[in-house]
Amino acid sequence: MIQDHQYLQIDQSEEQIRKKSSSTGQDSFKSFDVESNFIKPPEDATKRERNSNKNLWKMIGLGLLLHLLFIFSIFDVYIQSWRPLGMTPVQPFNQKPLAKRLMLFQFDGGRSDIMYGFQSEPDEPEKGKPRIPLIHKRVKEGKAAFGIQYAAVPTESRVCVQNMMGGYQEDMTAILSGWASHHGLEYDRIYNYVKAGFFFGPSVISSIFESQNCPSCVRVDFFPDSEINYYDHVQASTFDKNNYDKLKRLFNGTLIEDRQNKTLYDKEPGDKEKLSEDKLVVYMNWVSCDAIGTGFKPTNWEYRKSIRTTGKFIEELEQDINNYYGNDGETVFILLSDHGISDIGAxxxxxxxxxxxxxxxxxxxxxxxxxxxDPENPETHDDFSKQWGLTMKKRFDIDQSQLPSLISSLIGLPIPMNNEGVLPLEFLNATEVYKANILLQNAYQLQTSYTKIQQLVQEKQKWFFTEHEHSPAKILNSLSELKKQVDKIAQESDDGNNASKEQNEELKKIISQTYVEIQNIKQGVSYLKLYQKTFLQVAVALGYISFMLLCFAVVFRYINTNKDTEDKIVDQNNSPFLKNISLIITLCFSGFILLYLNVTKSKPVYYxxxxxxxxxxxQFYKHRQFMNQGWGGNILKLIGSYALIGLAGQCLMYSFFDRNFISYNFLIISVFSLIHNRCSFGKITGTGARWSLACALISIFPLLPPIIGVNDFNYVVSFASVTIATFYFSFYYFKNELETSVKVMTLLILYCGGISLYLRTFPNSSLVPGFIYGINWTVLISLVGSIIFLNLHKNSDPQLRLYSLVVIMINLQLLFAISYDALFILIFSFLLKAWIDHEKEVSVLIQDKQKIFPIHFYTAFKFILIMNISFFGIQDLVSLGSFNYESVTRFLVNLREILTLVLMLFKLSIPFLCGASAFIVVCKSAYKKINPIGLFMLSIIYAEIMTINFFFMVRTEGTWQEKGSSVARFVISSMLTLLYVFLFFIAHILFKKTKIDEKYKN
Known part of the structure; x- marks a missing residue:
């Protein structure tokens, strides 16, 4: 227990040192430094400190490289995409196609609940009627099949359409190349086999509809994607109208002109011949839903209006197409969406x-x-689809990758060779012989791809390769036997037209067995794609674990060990025996790994x-003995501390699954701090109470729903609270200590908050006066520049500098804020101030402050927890689609992919820099004898525990949301570690020359 009089003794001891310094005139006492509160070390100690800083930064730099590289390791360990090319297509088995042509209407960004639903909103003209009457009409007439199509992830235009046209979806690395890239992966697709084809839509996906086998067979008519203004619903709707006009011109010959009397579409000489061909595919992409949904959100009336309008266009076009072909009944119509759109427009x-x-x-x-x-209790409908009013008919769902095989089976095309989808026979109105043959065609195509993939893997692995139990050769033999049985029945039953009941039952068994073989193929392909999974998992996991252990050893060496002990351990490690043995073992293991990687023709990154x-x-082996030196505590504390470190890392990890866990952690810390404060000081001090209160207040935010849209009331409350609090501290509490520039930035709060409120009055960003965007950019750049010049301010106290930084951050947050996010930064600032005071108070409990104690790990844990709430306090960003782009409209009229992402990441980093800066202040004011870099490396250990967990939690099976979220957690955790290092480096520079002012010492 430390009583108040002991604080007095500490102050008195400092005064005695000063008196002794002035009376003796000794240099050692003259060099007393108020910042560090101890005598300046001799020259050799200063040199050792420089070396320790150099080595600590070296470890951080290497760790940075490790994380940058290992972020992409999951794409080698878990998500390897083999894309075999040059295979011979599997032709249909001499069967007459079910149809001659196919018309595909694609709503870009159309949501199923809205497209299937009824008009129910106040702004809709016909309450109670379907938004797209054509859908309900065809289903209720008993002419259509319907259900949900499960889109691929990432759900971006090119990636989804690739899946629909080729049955091959790019893996999650596609999002790194940018969804707006015109050229995706090279792969086989439906349009390589059509006799004739048309495409109408944006240029961003036009290359997918070009035929490599017959370029003249397909006509691509597109508009530049750069012309789409996502904040101009009138222009977005115009593109659908243009598509409609072009198709009317194509099928009924009427010349359609736009408002400027410019011809929208002229028939080419070969168009009529193309339209008369069999195996024709016409693809129509309706882009207005995507454009309006992104700019105005799918809850907006314009989004529903675009769906109704485009639905009417399609209904008229269906009639025109049937009339053009004389209602010959040889046409298939498909209406679908490539992807939906979330409530926040992503x-x-x-x-x-x-x-x-x-x-x-x-x-x-x-x-x-x-x-x-029983339509009242339908078997195939859930609560989601019961709202459509179609419960009288059975719903049947498909995967997006199944579409190419379905199209091929309908119009008699070879299935694309890179296709991964399995034909849904439930949609076909055909004989059992036809179904068995077309499914076998699908199976042969998958088996051919499987064989090619195995060849590619086997070429690399050489004698290390082990074949899957269901090898391509075994499956080929099984399929050949099944094909013979089908051919025999077909010959006996006139291609199944006169098949007996027994023959149909036999065909159903063949179909069932074919599905089994297809499943075996998929297992084999999965085995090959993850062939080196365990091998690479071990390498990556060892990388993280070895770096974490080295962090322990290096920190203990340069913080806990004096020079004599360090020299003694270094001399022991440099003994010829130990040095040679460790080197020989390392070289032998490295040689074996190099040999294996070379023989298996591994990627350079594997090295x-x-x-x-x-x-x-x-390196850890060389530093291992330092882990037993200078630990500030007994062996029980050592064991208990390591156990608590692991447990704390696990607790932090769960916040990525549920934001509420951050609240629970803060509430536990709040209660624990009060108990600890009472036991240590005999009473609950004011500092302890403020820290406990701050933890309780900040814990409220993760319990609130993430910010997903503009809320004026929440914003006004936040703006008022921030303004009052900041004005109080700038013009009253710190009025004599602050620089004039900080007070000017305080006044700037009125503009930043006011302009964000003013911009809400504009329903369309394009209506905002251009000069406002110019002012906003000027303010943004000025505020960022002021961070750079903080080091030039005359005040050298770290707490005053931190307050200056907080004022800058509050201005930036107000510029981006759309709801209660401004209030969050205010409470967060209060938390940082309370944390600094709390650490200064509890640091007195450590007798020998130059050693690592369990309390230092507790401080590092609190730092990572504070950084976590910086990220999850107001949002739940476990996926790329969770970004809310509303705040970016303060700076951009049109969303530009790169610039939008940069602004969003900058917005997210605002509280991070404040947290990293507060950590520096804690080190300077509370743990003066502990190297801030060393204490920071202790916090990195917690981040490593989370990252290792997430690495092993990456999923390759399950729903796309489960797989995508598992990848996102690992990537975000790794990126946060990199962000911690970067912002700590920035904060270290900003606060490097600061010194503790006597006025703010206590």
Whole structure:
């Protein structure tokens, strides 16, 4: 227990040192430094401190490289995409196609709940009627099948359409190349096999519809994607109108002109011949839903209006197409969406609003939906689809990758060779022989791809390769036997037209067995894609673990060990025996790894995956004995502390699954701090009470819903609270200590908050006066520049500098704020101030402050927890699609991909820099004898524990949302570690020349 009089003794001891210094005139006492509160070390100690800083920064730099590299390791360990090319297509088995042509209407960004739903909003003209009457009409007439099409992730235009046209989806690395890239991966697709084809839509996906086998067979008519203004609903709707006009011109010959009397579409000489061909595919992309949904959110009346309007266009076009072909009944119609759109206007993740898209199909060769036995309690409908008013018919869902095989089976095309989807036979109105043959065609195509993938893997692995139990050769033999059985039945039953009941039952068994073989193929392909999974997992995990252990050892060496002990341990490690043995073992292991990687023709990055753990393990071996030196506590504290470190890392990890865990952690700290404060000081001090209160207040935010939209009331309350608090501290509490520039920035709060409130009055960003954007950019750049020049301010106290930084951050937050996010930064600032005072108070409990104690790990834990709430306090960003772009509209009229992402990341980093700066202040004011870099490396250990956990939690099975979220958690955790290092480095520079002012010492 430390009483108040002991604080007095500490102050008196400092005064005695000053008196002794003035009376003796000794240099050692003259060099007393108020910042460090101890005598300046001799020259050799100063040199050792420089060396320790150099080595600590070296470790951080290597750790930075490790994390940058290992972020991409999951794409080698878990998500390897083999894309075999040059295979011979599997032709249809001499069967007459079910239909001659296919018309595909794609709503870009169409949500299933809104497209299937009824008009119910006040702004809709026909309450109670379907938004797209054509859908309900065809289903209720018993002509169409319908359900949900599960889209792929990432749900971006090019990626989804690739899946629909080729049955091949790019893996999650596609999002790194940018969804707006015109050229995706090279792969096989439907348009390589059509006799004729048309495409109408944006240029961003036009290359997918070009035929490599017959370029003249397909006509691509597109408009530049750069012309789409996501904040101009009139212009977005115009593109759908243009599509409609072009198709009217194509199918009925009427010349359609736009308002400027410019011809929208002229028939080419070969168009008529193309339209008369069999195996024709016409693809129509309706872009207004995506454009309006992104700019105005799908809850906006303009989004629903665009769906109704485009639905009417499609209904008229269906009639025109049937008339053009004389109602010959040889046409198949498909109406679907490539992806949906979430409530916040995003679609780059696995949110069901983005991945559960509508799918309706009718026409020649289509089996209509069966009747439900009990429409009141339908078997195939859930609460989601019961709202559509179609419970009298059975719903049947498909995966997006199944579309190419379905299209091929309907119009008699080879299935694209990179296709991964399995044909949904339930949609086909055909004989059992036809179904068995077309499914076998699908199986042969998958088996051919499987064989090619195995060849590619086997070429690399050489004698290390082990074949899967269901090898391509075994599966090929099984399929050949099944094909013989089908051919025999077909010959006996006139291609199944006169098949007996027994023959149909036999065909159903063949179909069932074919599905089994297809499943075996998928297992084999999965085995090959993850062939080196365990091998690479071990390498990456060892990299993280070895770096974490090295952090322990290096910190203990340069903080806990005096020079004599360090020299003694270094001399022991330099003994010829130990040095040679460790070097020989390292060289032998490295040689074996190099040999294996060379023989298996591994990627160059694999050498780095193994190089890092070998290097870190070797360095840890050299530093291992330092972990037993200078620990500030007994052996029980040592064991207990390591156990608590692991447990604390696990607690931090769960915040990525549920934001509420951050609140629970802060509430536990709040209660624990009060108890600890009472036991240590005999009473609950004011500092302890403020820290406990701050923890309780900040814990409220993760319990609130994430900010997903503008809320004027929350914003006004936040703006008022921030303004009052900041004005009080700037013009009353710190009025004599602050620089004039800080007071000017305080006044700037009125503009930043006011302009954000003013911009809410504009329904369209394009209506905002241009000079406002110019002013906002000027303010933004000026505020960022003021951070750079903080080091030039005359005040050298770290707490005053931190307050100056907080004022800058509050201005920036107000510029971006859309709801209660401004209030969060205010409470967060109060938390940082309370934390600094709390650490200064509890640091007195440590008798020998130059050693690492369990309390230092507790401080590092609080730092990481504070950084976590900086990230999850007002949002739940476990996926790329969770970004809310509303705040970026203060600076951009049109959302530009790169600039938008940069602004969003900058907004997220605002509280991070404040947290990192507060950590520096804690080190300077509370733990003066502990190197701030060393204490920071202790906090990195917690981040490593989370990252290792997330690495092993990456999923390759399950729903797309589960797989995508598992990848996102690992990537975000790794990126946060990099961000911690970067912002700590910035904060270290900003506060490097600061010194504790006597006025703010206590």
């Amino acid at each position: 679609h780059g993740d696995g949110n069901p609003q983005n991945t559960w898209t509508p799918f309706i199909i009718w026409g020649k060769g289509i089996k209509p939906a069966d009747d439900e036995k 780095a995956y193994f190089g890092f753990p070998i290097y870190f393990t070797y």
